[in-house]
Amino acid sequence: MASDTEGESSEEDVRDLGSYSCEDLWRDLPEVLRASVSPNAQLPGPDVLGNFFEDLCDVDSFIEATCTGVEPASKVHLRRVLWTLQLRAADQLQRIQKRRALIPAATKFLLSRAATKRQKLQLAGVPPKPTSFTTAWLRSKSGAIKRGRVRRTRRAKLLAKAESELSRVEIERQELERWRQELASLVSEAKLPVVGHSSSARDPELALSLGLGSARASTIRKRVREWKKFRSFCLATTDEVWPRDKYADVPWPDLICCSQILDYLHERRLEPCGHSVPNAILGCFAFMEKAGGVAPADKLSELAILRNTVNVITTELQAHAPPTRKAPMMPVSIIGATELAIADASLPLYMRAFAFYKLLRLWSASRASDLEGLDPSSLKMSTHGLSGVLDRTKTSGPGKRIRFLPIFVSCKVFFMNPDWLQQGWSIWCSTEFQFERDYFLPLPNTDGSAAIHSMATYARTLALSKQFLKLLRKPAWGGHTWQLSASPLIEAEAALCFWTEHTERNWLVSVLASLGVPRDKRDYVGRWHIVTASDEYVRTARHVVLSLQEEALRGVCLDERWDLLNGGLEDLPSFLQERGCGERLVQIQSQALQLRSCLRVCLGPQHVRPNSASAAEAPEMVAVDARAPMPAVLQARAEELPPFYIAIVGKGRLRRLHRKGGCGTATRDLREMLPVFELQDAVYDSACKHCWRNGENPGEDAGDGAASSDSHGSDSSSCGSSSSEA
Incomplete structure (x- = not known):
């Protein structure tokens, strides 16, 4: 009869606490009680919790021994929580035991042996014994398959967790601030000139951070990581973070010594490193010197011996490198x-x-x-x-x-x-x-x-x-x-x-x-x-x-x-x-x-079709859309485009008008160029004296004669008044 009453009370307890998860019930217990059940006060697994108590009397005795001075009402609540957790764990344990029964005996033995050995190593604090096999053997002969994974940067992880719809700007700002601080610490450690320039400012740290330039976070990250590799090399050889002669006692920047950089490049060459690494090292130095405010005469990255060494090493490494695989075209x-x-x-x-x-x-x-x-x-x-x-x-x-x-x-x-x-x-x-x-x-x-x-x-x-x-x-x-x-x-x-x-x-x-x-x-x-x-x-x-x-x-x-x-x-x-x-x-x-x-x-629009005779006799294009006439530039050959262009030169952004083939200027050599397909409304400051000789207006070509006078008549009249100014 007592057992029936006990079973009814346990079912009532479970019904009352059924809306709470096991984690919530576990957090509701006092810390001293949780520490008595689990060494780290974490929710134990079903193997432990499912067999922890024999009955409700065992639960009561456990509470009496663990929680002294607790009110009777609190003891009743703790009793219900512990018993509910055990019943739930018992159900999970029963399902686990059914799955384990399907595992072959030999597999069980091997798994238990490996688990026992791993537990002993963890309890003793002994790291696992390293294997003697090489990575080359692992890749070529072990039969293991390595999955290609894309490493996620800190920025990517933050963007994935971001809840704000406009989070990209803020996250990129935080990432830029983080890498600027990292760069500022390295520049301060090297005692570069910009540190002395910013020391007298009202806020030296802010002045230093803003004075490092406007590079992107990804650029700073790439340069900083490369610099840290060389920094470790310098610290190991000269106990200095900036390259200098270890036998010289001359303060920076009076001493310019690139022997450490040459030694480091030689070590990386013998590695051998990738063919892009030497230029990355040189770019890292140029970046640090630019951010640190090093004078042009003191820059190590501008030395001819250093640049020539990088070029020679890169050539040697490229001779043994496989060809770069270009991205294939899309069919x-x-x-x-x-x-x-x-x-x-x-x-x-x-x-x-x-x-x-x-x-x-x-x-x-x-x-x-x-x-x-x-x-x-x-x-x-x-x-x-x-x-x-x-x-x-x-x-x-x-x-x-x-x-x-x-x-x-x-x-x-x-x-x-x-x-x-x-x-x-x-x-x-x-x-x-x-x-x-x-x-x-x-x-x-x-x-x-x-x-x-x-x-x-x-x-x-x-x-x-x-x-x-x-x-x-x-x-x-x-x-x-x-x-x-x-x-x-x-x-x-x-x-x-x-x-x-x-x-x-x-x-x-x-x-x-x-x-x-x-x-x-x-x-x-x-x-x-x-x-x-x-x-x-x-x-x-x-x-x-x-x-x-x-x-x-x-x-x-x-x-x-x-x-x-x-x-x-x-x-x-x-x-x-x-x-x-x-x-x-x-x-x-x-x-x-x-x-x-x-x-x-x-394929394509209906008016883009070769004729039925043969594809070789097909016209280059057939424009039949009267609503949208095809521009004349599309009907010309590629080498005839454009008929005019404006070269923008100098700090004052002078706009000089040229015509195609009128002078020796090549458009590919211009840093900034605007093609001009029609001279109507084209704005320029001066006309090239070779393209537009004295007495000729922009838009008139003496070599074309009457053929061009008809096509550019309107342009000639519109620009005729400005010929004297050109």
């Missing part, structure tokens, strides 16, 4: 499948939005880090296409020469889905993606139906790219439109690693280079040529970029020499074979990605 089959994926309702909404992100990177030739600085509120859709502004990129942002960088995507560039730009834009304008933030690509939620308020870092973007490639299906021509078939586009998993995150960056530039477009035009696409953010330059850049995008589309559709349709696929079979794929799988994967040359007439 049109993947680009077209990505366009069709935007309209594929069977895909999660986030993956359709991610397809738009991939195409935006491809046509704007952007890095993954570039679009981190793309403010969604800056994106605008017009009749020409999509435009936006990049902020805080590798080459733009506060403290940089260029504050903002523009990007453009023409509405006429497509291979298989003419509406991909509008469809993708509508997805990004939906409520699932329209929330205030200072970055472009957010992370997806669990089911991919929307985005969460957290930025996608490079590592997460890399994983999303591989996941997206898995979801792509093979495109097929349906007679009038392109459609997605049921078969996957990527058959071999090893092919997912063939394309890198740099593939989108170099695709458009590689296509334009194959078509013979001059480099000074290609630089506009990747924003390498941008040297100012004026409204005039943005208008010029938009005109050039949109024209080049449409020219690249036309070139891919009409090209028969370079096989741009299947660019990059020639290296795929060898790549798959190196990763253990069978010959049959390699053949299937290559065929799935190949587009037959006869299908090129089905």
Whole structure:
């Protein structure tokens, strides 16, 4: 009867405390009682807690012996908590015992033996005995597989944990402040001149931190880490943190000695290090001297012996280094499948939005880090296409020469889905993606139906790219439109690693280079040529970029020499074979990605088609759209572009007007140049005396005669009044 009463009371106790978790119940116990059950006062496992008490009387005696002077009501509560924890642990223990019963006896013995040995080592404080096997053996003969992992930086970890929608600016500011303090401590330790300059300021620490320059956090981190390696070498050889002769007793900076640097370079050469390490060491010294305010005459990084040594060591290391693997081009089959994926309702909404992100990177030739600085509120859709502004990129942002960088995507560039730009834009304008933030690509939620308020870092973007490639299906021509078939586009998993995150960056530039477009035009696409953010330059850049995008589309559709349709696929079979794929799988994967040359007439806008006679006789372009006449610049050959250009020179930014072929000035040698396609409204300060000789107005070319007088008549009349000033 007593046992029945005891069972009923225990069930009542469990019912009363059923809404609390085991962790909450454990924290509710006094600390002295928890320490008596577990040595570290942590919640013990079910193996311990499930067999700790025999019955409720045992619980009462344990409370009496442990908690003296406790009120009776508190004892009743503690009794109920302990008994509830034991009943829950007993249920878990029963499930564990059932799983253990399925393990073979031999495996149990080996596991218990290993666990016992590990516990003895932990109790004795003895570290595990190191193995005598080498890493080379581990990689080549052990059979173990090493997973490729992307190390997450402290900034990436903070961004992943950030809850604020506008967290990127604050986190980057904190990261910059952290590395500035690290750099300031190293500069102070080396007693560089900037320390003495800032010591008399009202706040020396703040003055020193601000006087170190405006480098990015990633740049400071890279230089500081390289400097710490050399600092350890100097401390071990001379007990000094700055290179100096250990036998000389001359205060810095009267002594300039690079023997320590030469010795360090020689040691790294014998390692042997990577071929980029010597230049990284030299760049580290140049950075520290610039941040430390070292005078030009005292800079070690400018010594000829040091620079020559770095060049020779780099040449030696490059002789034995394998060739650098360039990012392969993206075949049109993947680009077209990505366009069709935007309209594929069977895909999660986030993956359709991610397809738009991939195409935006491809046509704007952007890095993954570039679009981190793309403010969604800056994106605008017009009749020409999509435009936006990049902020805080590798080459733009506060403290940089260029504050903002523009990007453009023409509405006429497509291979298989003419509406991909509008469809993708509508997805990004939906409520699932329209929330205030200072970055472009957010992370997806669990089911991919929307985005969460957290930025996608490079590592997460890399994983999303591989996941997206898995979801792509093979495109097929349906007679009038392109459609997605049921078969996957990527058959071999090893092919997912063939394309890198740099593939989108170099695709458009590689296509334009194959078509013979001059480099000074290609630089506009990747924003390498941008040297100012004026409204005039943005208008010029938009005109050039949109024209080049449409020219690249036309070139891919009409090209028969370079096989741009299947660019990059020639290296795929060898790549798959190196990763253990069978010959049959390699053949299937290559065929799935190949587009037959006869299908090129089905790609792109309807007016971009070779005629039925032969592709060789096809005109370079056929403009039939009366609403949007094609600019004359697109109808000219690449070597004839542009007819005029303005060279901006000097600190006063003098604008000198040139004409194509008028003088010996080469546009590729100019640091800043504005192409001028029409002289109407072109603003310049002076005209080149060789391009525009006495008596000739800008816009008139004596060599062209009457042929050019008609085409530039309006320009000549508009600029005639300024000929005397030129």
